[in-house]
Amino acid sequence: MPQSRPRSEPPPAGTQPQEADVLRQTLRSPGYLKLLFFCALISIPVSLASFWFLAALHNMERVMWTDLPEALGWDVPPWWWPLPLLLVAGVVVGLVVPHMRGNGGHLPAAGLHTGGASAGALPGVIIAAVASLPLGAVLGPEAPLIALGGGLALLFRNLAQAPVTPQGTALVGAAGAAAAIATIFGNPLIAAVLLIEVAGVGGPQLFAVMLPSLLSAGVGDLVFTGLGRWTGLKTGSLKLELGVPVPHLDVPDVLWAVLIAAALALALHPVLTGARVIAAYVLERPLLRTVQCALAAAACASLYALITGLSPADVTGSGQAMIGRLAADPHSWGVGALIGVLVFKGAGYAICLGSLRGGPIFPALCLGAVAGVLLGPLPGLGIVPAMGAGMAATAASALRLPVSSVVMVVLMLGGTAMIPVVIISAVVAFVVTELLPVGPPIPELPAVPAKPTAPATPAAPAAPAA
Numbered sequence: 001m002p003q004s005r006p007r008s009e010p011p012p013a014g015t016q017p018q019e020a021d022v023l024r025q026t027l028r029s030p031g032y033l034k035l036l037f038f039c040a041l042i043s044i045p046v047s048l049a050s051f052w053f054l055a056a057l058h059n060m061e062r063v064m065w066t067d068l069p070e071a072l073g074w075d076v077p078p079w080w081w082p083l084p085l086l087l088v089a090g091v092v093v094g095l096v097v098p099h100m101r102g103n104g105g106h107l108p109a110a111g112l113h114t115g116g117a118s119a120g121a122l123p124g125v126i127i128a129a130v131a132s133l134p135l136g137a138v139l140g141p142e143a144p145l146i147a148l149g150g151g152l153a154l155l156f157r158n159l160a161q162a163p164v165t166p167q168g169t170a171l172v173g174a175a176g177a178a179a180a181i182a183t184i185f186g187n188p189l190i191a192a193v194l195l196i197e198v199a200g201v202g203g204p205q206l207f208a209v210m211l212p213s214l215l216s217a218g219v220g221d222l223v224f225t226g227l228g229r230w231t232g233l234k235t236g237s238l239k240l241e242l243g244v245p246v247p248h249l250d251v252p253d254v255l256w257a258v259l260i261a262a263a264l265a266l267a268l269h270p271v272l273t274g275a276r277v278i279a280a281y282v283l284e285r286p287l288l289r290t291v292q293c294a295l296a297a298a299a300c301a302s303l304y305a306l307i308t309g310l311s312p313a314d315v316t317g318s319g320q321a322m323i324g325r326l327a328a329d330p331h332s333w334g335v336g337a338l339i340g341v342l343v344f345k346g347a348g349y350a351i352c353l354g355s356l357r358g359g360p361i362f363p364a365l366c367l368g369a370v371a372g373v374l375l376g377p378l379p380g381l382g383i384v385p386a387m388g389a390g391m392a393a394t395a396a397s398a399l400r401l402p403v404s405s406v407v408m409v410v411l412m413l414g415g416t417a418m419i420p421v422v423i424i425s426a427v428v429a430f431v432v433t434e435l436l437p438v439g440p441p442i443p444e445l446p447a448v449p450a451k452p453t454a455p456a457t458p459a460a461p462a463a464p465a466a
Contacts, residue, residue: 039175042156046149050180053126053148057141060134065313079305082298082312085135090294092131093356094287096124103445104128105147108139108360109275109353110442111399112146112198119155121147128357136316138297138348139358142181146198146359149180190411194404249421252380257421260386261393261428264371265436268364268397271350273439278354283443293355297348304344308337315345318358319366323412330373330383338374342367360398365408368394388418393429402430 064085069077096104102121105128106113129144153176154169174195182191282289301312314322314337322341326333349363372390376383388409395405405426410419 035171038157038160038162039153039172042153042172042176043179045156046152046176046179047183049152050145050149050183053145054141054183057130057133060130061317064134065136065317076311077305077313079302079312082136082301082316083295086137086294086298086316087291089131089135089137089356090291091287093128093294094290096128096131096357097290098286098446099448100124100127101448102147103448105144105357107279107354107442107445108143108356108358109272109279111360112143112194112401119151119158122151122155125151125357132352132356132358133318136298136301136313137294137356137358138316138318138345138352138363139356139360140318140320140362141184141359142361143359144357145180145184146177149176149178150174152176153179185408185411190404190407193407194401197401197404249385249417250380253382253385253421254424256375256378256381257385257389257425258428260371260375260389261425262432264368264390264393265397265429265432268346268367268394269433269436271346272353272398273437274350275353276439276442278351280354280440280443282355283445290355293351297351297356300344300348300351304340308340310337310340314341315348318362319345319369320362323362323366323369326369326373327387330376330387333373335374338370341370342374345370361395361408364394364398365391365412368392384413385418385421388413388422389425392422392425396426396430397433400430400433402426405430 065077065081069075069081093104100121100123102118102124104124105121125144125147129141132139133141133144150173153172157164157169157172178188178191178195181194182188185191278293282293297316301315304310304315305312345363346367349367352358353360368390369387370390371394372387373383375381375390376386378386391412392405392409395408396402399405406419406422409422409426410416413422
């Protein structure tokens with residue numbers, strides 16, 4: 001049996017490098033510093049392109065759902081308005097998926113991905129996104145942005161004739177995706193956190209360590225906040241005191257948050273499972289069945305408009321504008337309208353996740369915000385904590401990214417007062433979602449071969465060395 005080393009004896013040199021030493025050696029390597037500088041440079045054109053891409057999508061959506069109906073004499077789009085728009089979306093996406101490289105982007109039902117970015121897939125991604133998002137697909141722009149940022153970064157790398165290595169390709173693609181995704185959230189922090197978590201650095205072990213830490217941090221913050229308010233004592237903290245009134249959390253807020261998170265995770269599970277079933281159904285005959293699904297999503301919006309008498313635009317699209325309206329005036333919505341949004345937008349969300357192209361984040365946040373406004377009047381609860389709990393729960397369930405969900409919701413709420421409720425809701429919803437059956441596997445999209453290029457002219461034989 002080998003003898004143990006005395007405690008005072010340092011570990012042998014070179015047996016296991018310290019993490020700090022490894023990081024220092026990496027940073028000092030000329031290749032890494034050049035790569036870092038190159039990523040900073042390419043982020044400028046990537047951010048500019050992402051900005052104009054988002055601006056174009058936003059303006060197209062305004063034209064289709066506001067300007068054009070008003071020009072035809074309607075204050076709001078009529079009930080049948082989504083049908084022709086989403087018919088066009090279904091035809092275009094149904095043609096792009098089987099015939100263009102990259103299949104127009106990955107299936108939204110599979111969540112967010114950073115891998116597989118390529119410059120050759122950019123045309124299909126852009127066409128599918130422009131056909132889906134402004135015309136009413138219940139999806140967000142984040143997945144096309146990630147593909148756009150990563151593809152553009154690799155395109156600029158190729159144009160600059162920079163060295164191509166597997167590690168460099170992954171880093172450049174991730175850097176481009178982060179630069180693009182930061183444009184929609186308006187905050188580089190969420191872009192960095194989201195890309196780290198989406199990339200799965202650390203694998204399952206990261207989640208196993210992260211969840212207890214995240215939950216403990218939320219409960220600890222709640223306890224410290226409560227003790228400070230109950231005792232009147234103060235401790236040193238880096239938290240800034242904002243000059244705006246914020247609601248105080250109470251015990252009922254926390255208890256309701258746990259119940260809301262578990263209930264929303266259970267309610268969202270058939271939506272996400274249904275999206276997987278729809279994705280497998282569409283894959284067998286992409287054009288015909290994509291059109292069928294697009295019309296089914298349009299029918300959800302039309303039924304909502306017929307039943308409630310409100311605009312079908314409440315159900316179509318990402319829901320980003322609706323979240324803002326809910327936050328500004330939550331009491332202007334009736335209970336029937338809120339239930340209608342949950343039912344019909346949830347159904348359209350499942351259909352679009354499995355058939356069209358876009359991202360899953362903003363519709364999930366919208367559904368959580370609607371549920372929060374609907375449940376806010378519960379005894380001892382309130383609109384703000386209910387919205388925070390609802391958005392955190394639906395985001396964590398749909399994305400399976402608890403840390404990113406917490407950061408997103410906290411930044412959207414614009415303050416730190418709701419952090420404990422947001423953390424607890426995200427962790428509870430994530431755990432409940434992971435314990436439920438996964439559902440059918442996401443089908444593999446067929447790879448579209450690249451167009452053959454002309455054969456290169458054979459090089460002349462080299463002259464013999466002197």
